[in-house]
Amino acid sequence: MSSSAHGGAPTGQGRAAALDPKREVQRFDLHQRLQHGLMASSFITLVVTGWPLTTHGIGSSQSLVELFGGMEATALIHRVAGVCMAVAAIYHVAYLGYLARARRLRFSMLPGPKDAADLVGNLMYFLGRQKHRPKFPRYTYFEKFDYWAVFWGVAIMVGSGLLRWYPDATTSIFPPFVYEIGLHAHADEALLASLAIFVWHFYNVHLRPQIFPMSWVFITGRMTVEELKEEHGAEYDEMMSELERSRPKTPAPAGVPAEAPPAPEDAGGAKP
Amino acid sequence: MRVLPPTGPGFFPLLGGKPRATLILTTLLLAPFGTGHASGPASAPTTAPTAGKAGPLPDGALAADGFTGSEKIAPPDADPLRDARWCRLCHDDDHFESSAWRTTAHTEQVCRDCHSGYHFNPHLPAELGPEAATTNEGATPAKRRAAAWATCQPCHKDAVPEEGIRHGLPEPGKPAAENPPTCRDCHGDPHEVLLSKSLPPVERRRKMNDRCVACHGDAERMKAAGLDDHVPAAYGHSVHGRKLDLGGERAPGCVDCHGSHETKDLKDPEVGRATCGECHEHATPDFVTLGDHRPFTLEARPVSFFTLKFFGWLTFLTIFALSMHVLLDVYRSVRVIMAANRNDDTPGGHA
Incomplete structure (x- = not known):
């Protein structure tokens, strides 16, 4: 996702308004941002408090624990x-x-063939074989990767964490090798997750030259139309054509929200 | 007599602050007239300590321990060799100094409580009794053990039950590596041994663990004893070992589970369960096997071995792929920015 700019207030009307590059679209609702915030803060706390156990032999781990x-x-x-x-x-x-019950659950987080094509296209772009980045949908393939990695990661970490929290109960329910799996899975998956978050996820959402130094989307939930067009071209196109289709029916009253598409309350979104 | 007086050059005013030189000289001068009990030492050492303040050594006390030749002297029950100052005339290592001595567990004891063979002073090297071997590096393990037993056991009756020592029975005639430890191997130099409660628990456990590892991490010794030498490493990697490293006060050290003098047979499921159960309420015999210090090898713990392999490769391959993606992105972004700088007609780079 992309960068900052709580751009200009919605101005003008009709098509011109929708195209105003400084207008903002709401990408994540409050629930999603809270989920992400809780996940991110607990993740960082878990990393800094768990890390010393892995690097127990070095003095800085001991200082950290004392801290x-x-x-x-x-x-x-x-x-x-x-x-x-x-x-x-x-x-x-x-x-x-809740979204499913309210029939508002979209499946834009599910991986599909376009993601494979986007991956190839993006790599071609990186290598200079292609002039433009692929037009990404609402969620790019690397965002989907992060989302599902968190699904896998939380299942592994919470599961193995509970096994390690109650080792005696674990061995009275399961054979002892289950604890062994939990023991190693917890430490190793933690390393994998930390590297993935601090190298890969942070690069993609904050450190990319187009975004650097940081993105505000995870706080505000909003993104400008300009950024949307750049980062999620396919979604932008879809939004435009939807506006086109709806225009003749309702001769847009002044100031119709350019937060055009209904708040995207679909699956996921909470970035890991 | 229990309170050791201060020492130092000022304590020997008559000797010009060089007690040792004077003593040796005196010894040599007297040697032709016989050794040991034959004659009393020169008057200088006899009176020297009393010249200091509050010296508990009575005038001429040296003669009271069976010495002849200085009749005017001391009450017959005064034992001059219970005053460590005499020993320190020659044995002037730092840890015999009273200030250091006071921090040890044996602060109430004087030299001869343990080094019991000396009835005269100064003693000549040739007259060192067999008990000298308790501190002699060259003594055989069996001799050292017998001496340690004889020296420590009279006081430490509770700690050294005659019937039940699994960890230190004297077995003379075996090579060093096969011999179980003596008191000193685990408790350290008796001159420096500390009361366990004088140390905070974490430091005490670390110190004790080091003593255990000195032997149990020694491949040759463990091979001779028919034991595995991987145990210290396995403990170090365990949650217990890691937590102790990080200052965990509830993390057990070696002796917390294994005991000391009567080391427990933790392979006995009931003993193991009871031991783990002291901290882990619902410990089962299966639970005990988690802490049996088997290494994470294919033979010893195949499940751990494959779990580690799986996650190792998963992590390596995933992070490699993600890093490549990041690096390629950086590469392309830099090219785009450079191109934009060269040519203002192509701003931004990507559509």
Whole structure:
């Protein structure tokens, strides 16, 4: 997703207004932003409180643990943050359920053949074989990757975290190798997730030269039409043609919201 | 007598602050007239300590321990060799200094409580008794153990039950590596040994673990004893070991689970379950196997082995692919920006 700019207030009318590049569209509603915020803050807390256990031999890990108030306090903070992460995940699934009940659930997060084509197209673009980036849909293939990676990651981390939290209960229910899997899965998946978030996700959403230094979408939920056109060309086109189709019927009253498409309350969106 | 007096050059005013030189000289001078009990030492050392303030050594006390030749002297029950100042005339290592001594567990003891063979002073090197071997690096393990037993056991009766020591029975005649440890191997130098409660729990456990690892991490020694030397490494990687590294006060060290003098047989499921159960309320025999220090090898723990392999490759391949994607993106972005700078007609780069 893309950069900042709480652009100009909606001005003008009709088509001209819709095309005003400084107008903003609402991409994420409050629920989605809360889900993302809870997930992000619990994730960062979990990383900094869990990391010392992996690099236990070095002095800075010990200082970090002391900073949190000692081993027991660090463990407690880690568990509270883990519960928050589980709550964020449940919140999101419940939210999807609510949308489905209200028949407003869109499936724009599901991967499809266009994503494979977009990946190839994007790589061609990177290599200079193609002049333009593919026109991405509402969610690009790398955003979908992040979303589903979080699904996988939260399942692994919350599951293995519970196994490690209650090792004696685990072995009285399951054979002991289940705990062994949980033990390694938790540490290794944490490393994978941290690298994916801090290298890949941060680059894609904040550090890309087109966006640097940071994107505000995860806070405001809004994006300018200009950015939408650039980052999600296919969605932009769709939006335009929808406006075209609707125009003759209603001769747009002044100031009709350029937050044109109904608030996109579809699956996902909460960036990991 | 229990309170050790201060020492230092000022303590020996008559000797010009060089007690050791004077003592040796005196010894050599007296040697032709016989050794040991034959004659009393020169008067200088006899009176020297009393010249200092509050010296508990009575005038001429040296003669009281069976010495002859200085009849005017001391009450017969005064034991001059219970005053460590005499020993420190020669044995002047730092840790025999009273200030260091006071921090140890044996602060109430004096030299001869343990080094019991010396009835005269100064003693000549040739007259060192067999108990000298308790601190002699060259002594055989069996001798060291026998001496340690004889030296420590009279006081530490509770810690060294005669019937039940699994971790230190003397077995003379075996090579060093096969021999179980003596008191000193685990508790360290008796001159420096500390009361366990004088240390915070984390530091105490780390210190004790180091002592265990000194032998249990020694491949040769463990091979001779028929044990695995991977245990310290496995403990270090375990959650217990990691937490202790990070200062966890509830993280157990070696002896918390294994015991010390009567090391527990944790392979016995009931003993294992009870031991783990001290902290992990619902411990089962299966649970005990999680902490048995098996390494994460294919043979010992195949599930761990494959889990680690799986996640290792998953992480490597995923991060490699994602990093490549990022680098290519950077590469293209830089080219676009450079092209835009060269030619204002092509701003922005991408459509």
